[in-house]
Amino acid sequence: LFAFFGITTIMLFWGALIRATREWGGSHQQGAAFGLLEGGRGLLAVSLASLGVLLFEWSFPLGYDSASLSEKQSTFNIVIYSYTAITALTGVLVWLSLQQYPNPTKQHSLNQSYQFASKHFSYVLRLPAIWWQAAIVLCAYVGYKSIDHLSLYAVDVHGYDAIEAAKLVTLAAWIRPVAAVATGLIADRFNPIKMLILCFVVLLISNLYFSFSTPQFSFSGLLVANVIITCTAVFALRALYFAVFKSYQLPINVTGTAVGLVSVIGFLPDVFVLYLAGKFVDDYPGLQGHQFFFLFLACFSLAGIFASYKLKNYKK
Numbered sequence: 001l002f003a004f005f006g007i008t009t010i011m012l013f014w015g016a017l018i019r020a021t022r023e024w025g026g027s028h029q030q031g032a033a034f035g036l037l038e039g040g041r042g043l044l045a046v047s048l049a050s051l052g053v054l055l056f057e058w059s060f061p062l063g064y065d066s067a068s069l070s071e072k073q074s075t076f077n078i079v080i081y082s083y084t085a086i087t088a089l090t091g092v093l094v095w096l097s098l099q100q101y102p103n104p105t106k107q108h109s110l111n112q113s114y115q116f117a118s119k120h121f122s123y124v125l126r127l128p129a130i131w132w133q134a135a136i137v138l139c140a141y142v143g144y145k146s147i148d149h150l151s152l153y154a155v156d157v158h159g160y161d162a163i164e165a166a167k168l169v170t171l172a173a174w175i176r177p178v179a180a181v182a183t184g185l186i187a188d189r190f191n192p193i194k195m196l197i198l199c200f201v202v203l204l205i206s207n208l209y210f211s212f213s214t215p216q217f218s219f220s221g222l223l224v225a226n227v228i229i230t231c232t233a234v235f236a237l238r239a240l241y242f243a244v245f246k247s248y249q250l251p252i253n254v255t256g257t258a259v260g261l262v263s264v265i266g267f268l269p270d271v272f273v274l275y276l277a278g279k280f281v282d283d284y285p286g287l288q289g290h291q292f293f294f295l296f297l298a299c300f301s302l303a304g305i306f307a308s309y310k311l312k313n314y315k316k
Helices: 002-011 014-025 030-059 069-098 110-125 128-158 162-173 175-187 192-212 220-240 243-248 252-266 269-283 287-315
Strands: none
Touching: 002 014, 014 030, 014 243, 014 252, 030 069, 030 162, 030 175, 030 220, 030 243, 110 252, 128 162, 128 192, 128 220, 128 243, 128 252, 128 269, 128 287, 162 175, 162 220, 175 192, 175 220, 192 220, 192 243, 192 287, 220 243, 243 287, 269 287
């Protein structure tokens, strides 16, 4: 199933989406373009997640733990069918809307296409800035994947039940559209790479707080506040890390190739972050395992600061 997702949404869609967004942003609105992209994705995602939480609340008025396995499966099936229907509807809407625009793409022979691809790939491989950008995306995406762990942290360490933890992360996720759009608009007026550094610093502080805080010396309000701060920094990073192509003047015609290379490295956290989170929690049960995991995240935040600084100097 995940291989199918990879072919349809990554191989056929992702590079084209990022290049189209870059072209739409033009010379002076790269931040706004990528901020709106991330904000729009976030608004849809959190809206669906909120509806899912409400469905679980309505389905289990006596609490999630009181429901039988068959009741939980039945409710979860409704969520899956709903996401499937919305995805299919989106595909129809994209198809219909794209019919309104002429396709200026020139038709090339297979041999010409191969030559173009080889030339672009060789050019992109030789750019130091691409590798620093890939490192930035990697570090930011580690932070993004860690959001999935916050609900487990709330349950294990702060005593939340499953529905309360889902509410916490869903509430924090509502910051995604606001943070992404606002960050994108600000980035068009200031240096986006400096903003990357600031976001990584905030994320570093947030992860260090989670690493050393204990339930005995904190209360639920601090947990909620730090979750919101973490999500704000993460979603701001997601609005910025592809907007920096313009900062080092990457030619528009190699954008797809650059996105492919950056994504291969940058999205590797899909493979290892949640696996390592599980290992930390299994090997060091209770609070200690979570604290080790957040220290691991803090190291990537620090690495993100370094990579952003190197990219900033490369621009100079």
